[in-house]
Amino acid sequence: MGISFAFDIPICYFENMKIYALKYKEACYFKRKVKQLNKKFKFVEHVCLGYLKIKNDCLVVSFEQKNDKQPVRGLIIPRSSIILKPKIKAKKHIDIEKIKTGDKVEIFWKDISYFEEGIKNINSSLMITTGELFLKNSEAVILKNTQTIKVGEKIRRHPERKISFCAIPQTVIYNIKTY
Amino acid sequence: MIQNHKKGEVLEIAVFGAGQKHICGVVWRSTSQNIVLAHNFSGIKPIDISIIGKDDIVKEKTVIPLEINKADDLIKIA
Numbered sequence: 001m002g003i004s005f006a007f008d009i010p011i012c013y014f015e016n017m018k019i020y021a022l023k024y025k026e027a028c029y030f031k032r033k034v035k036q037l038n039k040k041f042k043f044v045e046h047v048c049l050g051y052l053k054i055k056n057d058c059l060v061v062s063f064e065q066k067n068d069k070q071p072v073r074g075l076i077i078p079r080s081s082i083i084l085k086p087k088i089k090a091k092k093h094i095d096i097e098k099i100k101t102g103d104k105v106e107i108f109w110k111d112i113s114y115f116e117e118g119i120k121n122i123n124s125s126l127m128i129t130t131g132e133l134f135l136k137n138s139e140a141v142i143l144k145n146t147q148t149i150k151v152g153e154k155i156r157r158h159p160e161r162k163i164s165f166c167a168i169p170q171t172v173i174y175n176i177k178t179y
Numbered sequence: 180m181i182q183n184h185k186k187g188e189v190l191e192i193a194v195f196g197a198g199q200k201h202i203c204g205v206v207w208r209s210t211s212q213n214i215v216l217a218h219n220f221s222g223i224k225p226i227d228i229s230i231i232g233k234d235d236i237v238k239e240k241t242v243i244p245l246e247i248n249k250a251d252d253l254i255k256i257a
Contacts, residue, residue: 018245019189019191019203019242019244019245020244020245021189021244021245044221044222045222046219046220046221046222046226047219047220048218048219048220048227049189049203049204049205049218049219049244050203050204050218051201051203063202063203063204063218063219063227063229064200064201064202064229065200065201066198066199066200066201067198067199067200067201072200074218075219
């Protein structure tokens with residue numbers, strides 16, 4: 001049985017502004033169908049290193065900070081993206097059993113965001129991806145013929161180039177609608 | 180000041196800029212003039228780096244990052 005950990009990390013576990021090394025997983029995009037898009041699909045683990053600051057459901061990892069400890073450049077990572085330990089499963093918010101291959105779906109999820117001139121708001125990026133369910137496994141939902149938009153002050157397409165497949169980690173998904 | 184930076188070493192560096200700033204990362208490359216620090220890796224590939232002129236370094240120290248998820252292979256991959 002998986003232990004729900006990613007959303008239940010006690011704040012006291014972290015020491016603010018110390019240097020941490022974090023492993024996380026991130027959604028990925030493909031221009032065309034590639035070999036790795038199969039049932040055994042796994043996300044490439046990312047590792048980042050920086051001064052850690054915790055805010056709401058996000059972790060701010062800054063690679064650069066000013067003398068007054070204000071972050072200059074770094075990443076805002078939703079807690080649900082963090083890989084804590086091998087074999088510890090992060091909590092999933094939605095039940096993906098009900099969706100089937102070929103279903104047209106709209107997925108609401110949280111993405112990692114990059115900043116390089118300081119941060120105004122510490123919030124994870126909210127994303128909406130629409131497309132057709134290509135496949136799902138224990139860790140990913142993969143859509144084809146997708147379009148992703150980033151919801152914020154300005155709604156914009158993400159990524160800007162045209163992509164055909166999008167793999168989203170299940171732990172960062174907070175809602176799925178079929179249409 | 181550390182003269183020979185080892186690849187894979189985690190450094191915290193204070194540099195001159197528009198006001199002093201602090202940068203941390205894993206040493207990826209080091210020459211007599213510059214040091215390349217990697218901050219973010221996709222698998223074993225660095226995807227976010229800083230190139231710092233050694234003359235701009237005010238202070239530097241080796242650190243051992245705290246790990247919240249066994250990112251201990253950070254050194255191995257660098």
